[in-house]
Amino acid sequence: MTPFYPRTKRTTLARPAATAAWLLASCALFLPQTAAAQALLPASDGTPASTAATATIPGTTLPGAEPAPDAAITTGSISTDAGEPLLNDPTVDEDMARTNMRENTVDGLRSQLDIDRNDAQGLRFGSFVLKPTLGQTYNFESNKTGSSKENRSYLETGLKGTLTSDWSRHQLTVTGEGTWQRNVSGSGETEPTADLEAALRLDLSEQTTATLKAGYHFEREDSTDPNAISNASVQSGIDQYTLGAGIERDFGILRGSAKVDFDRYVYGNAELENGGTLSLKDRNRNAGALTVRVGYELSPALIPFIEASAGKSIYDLRRDTLGFERSYNSYGARAGVEADLGEKLNGEIALGYQTYRFKDSRLDDLKGFTVDGTINWSPQRGTNIAYGVSTGIEPSTTAGESGAMVYTLSSRATHELRNALVARLSNSLTLRNFSGGNLDDERVWSTGAGLTWDLNRYLALTGDVSYERTTRDSGPATNIARVGVGLTLRR
Numbered sequence: 001m002t003p004f005y006p007r008t009k010r011t012t013l014a015r016p017a018a019t020a021a022w023l024l025a026s027c028a029l030f031l032p033q034t035a036a037a038q039a040l041l042p043a044s045d046g047t048p049a050s051t052a053a054t055a056t057i058p059g060t061t062l063p064g065a066e067p068a069p070d071a072a073i074t075t076g077s078i079s080t081d082a083g084e085p086l087l088n089d090p091t092v093d094e095d096m097a098r099t100n101m102r103e104n105t106v107d108g109l110r111s112q113l114d115i116d117r118n119d120a121q122g123l124r125f126g127s128f129v130l131k132p133t134l135g136q137t138y139n140f141e142s143n144k145t146g147s148s149k150e151n152r153s154y155l156e157t158g159l160k161g162t163l164t165s166d167w168s169r170h171q172l173t174v175t176g177e178g179t180w181q182r183n184v185s186g187s188g189e190t191e192p193t194a195d196l197e198a199a200l201r202l203d204l205s206e207q208t209t210a211t212l213k214a215g216y217h218f219e220r221e222d223s224t225d226p227n228a229i230s231n232a233s234v235q236s237g238i239d240q241y242t243l244g245a246g247i248e249r250d251f252g253i254l255r256g257s258a259k260v261d262f263d264r265y266v267y268g269n270a271e272l273e274n275g276g277t278l279s280l281k282d283r284n285r286n287a288g289a290l291t292v293r294v295g296y297e298l299s300p301a302l303i304p305f306i307e308a309s310a311g312k313s314i315y316d317l318r319r320d321t322l323g324f325e326r327s328y329n330s331y332g333a334r335a336g337v338e339a340d341l342g343e344k345l346n347g348e349i350a351l352g353y354q355t356y357r358f359k360d361s362r363l364d365d366l367k368g369f370t371v372d373g374t375i376n377w378s379p380q381r382g383t384n385i386a387y388g389v390s391t392g393i394e395p396s397t398t399a400g401e402s403g404a405m406v407y408t409l410s411s412r413a414t415h416e417l418r419n420a421l422v423a424r425l426s427n428s429l430t431l432r433n434f435s436g437g438n439l440d441d442e443r444v445w446s447t448g449a450g451l452t453w454d455l456n457r458y459l460a461l462t463g464d465v466s467y468e469r470t471t472r473d474s475g476p477a478t479n480i481a482r483v484g485v486g487l488t489l490r491r
Contacts, residue, residue: 197214334350351371366403
């Protein structure tokens with residue numbers, strides 16, 4: 001995961017998002033410019049673009065998905081309700097419609113496999129550079145649960161843009177992204193998404209950096225989610241509003257940081273199969289968290305650290321429709337080490353303990369040991385492999401059930417077959433263990449593979465296939481298979 005407060009000047013990545021009006025207006029940015037206007041644009045320097053990921057199954061390259069990867073070597077902060085993305089998919093993000101990412105090396109050579117490069121020049125607006133990406137894919141999906149099977153073919157359109165300042169000091173990055181699906185044949189629930197985030201880095205001094213951020217995220221709750229409504233034809237839409245502020249400072253061999261996060265969750269109505277609607281406003285809540293971290297620099301390549309977090313989540317309704325008080329306090333601590341052995345190997349691993357303490361005495365505390373880490377390995381030029389492990393806590397909406405501890409293992413490999421042809425392979429395993437015994441424990445295994453062929457600096461052809469299997473202690477398993485092809489246009 002990307003460190004919350006970068007120590008040096010670099011391009012900040014954020015979850016992208018966009019409203020419908022922004023999507024339509026941005027389409028005009030892909031129109032060709034005159035030769036005179038092209039001459040005013042900065043020459044391409046091979047600046048790579050950000051990876052984008054499918055929000056569902058690893059390996060599926062769909063337009064408008066979220067990038068995750070920076071070259072950073074930390075796993076981020078303790079998992080709390082505040083400061084965490086609503087879509088907490090711990091799998092490694094996939095390459096898709098790509099915009100702007102890391103700066104190139106000083107000598108202009110690609111030191112590692114750079115599947116995320118975006119050779120398109122972008123559009124300059126004063127001291128800002130905009131890099132938009134438009135993606136269109138045609139997909140087929142097969143969803144089978146027990147003896148019930150549902151197929152659909154659908155088009156997915158995604159528009160994404162990153163606006164980055166080019167200032168000598170400080171940096172502002174605004175990233176927007178939206179996806180829209182339309183079924184062509186068959187039946188199945190569509191999954192629209194929208195994201196918008198702005199992040200301002202303030203270089204207060206050579207040793208001190210402050211960060212301010214604000215964002216918005218929308219998604220529809222997955223029908224396979226344990227909290228989803230079983231007899232709903234359309235699940236609830238979830239709006240998430242985020243605010244955050246933090247500061248980081250170097251004290252010689254010590255590195256200290258502190259941040260505060262606030263999140264607002266709003267749940268829409270679910271549409272039932274009988275034509276009615278079900279209000280889920282009892283799930284609306286506000287969550288805040290404070291996180292403090294201290295690291296000790298044994299050497300530039302090895303930094304042990306400790307981290308502590310405290311948070312609080314308050315629901316709009318004191319009691320939900322089943323009569324339970326779901327508000328809770330969260331506490332966590334962990335210790336680990338960051339390692340940076342160069343471009344061939346870097347990463348972070350941390351062990352800790354996390355607990356959610358509910359106000360309702362009928363709900364058991366959610367607590368358990370946590371392990372979080374990521375390892376980036378490049379065995380040879382043109383090949384990158386990433387391994388990850390993460391732990392999270394998910395509150396439940398079932399009567400008498402507190403929630404689940406969620407553990408995820410993931411891996412992703414990319415290999416450059418040719419200069420303009422990149423292959424991808426990913427796998428993940430998620431274990432969801434519920435505490436109260438009212439819900440079945442769940443295991444989710446997913447795998448995916450894909451190819452990206454850059455026809456030129458502006459146009460790429462993608463192809464992906466993926467499979468996901470969900471099993472529970474009782475009841476039928478769910479199997480979802482997808483295959484898709486698409487085009488990505490970059491400016």
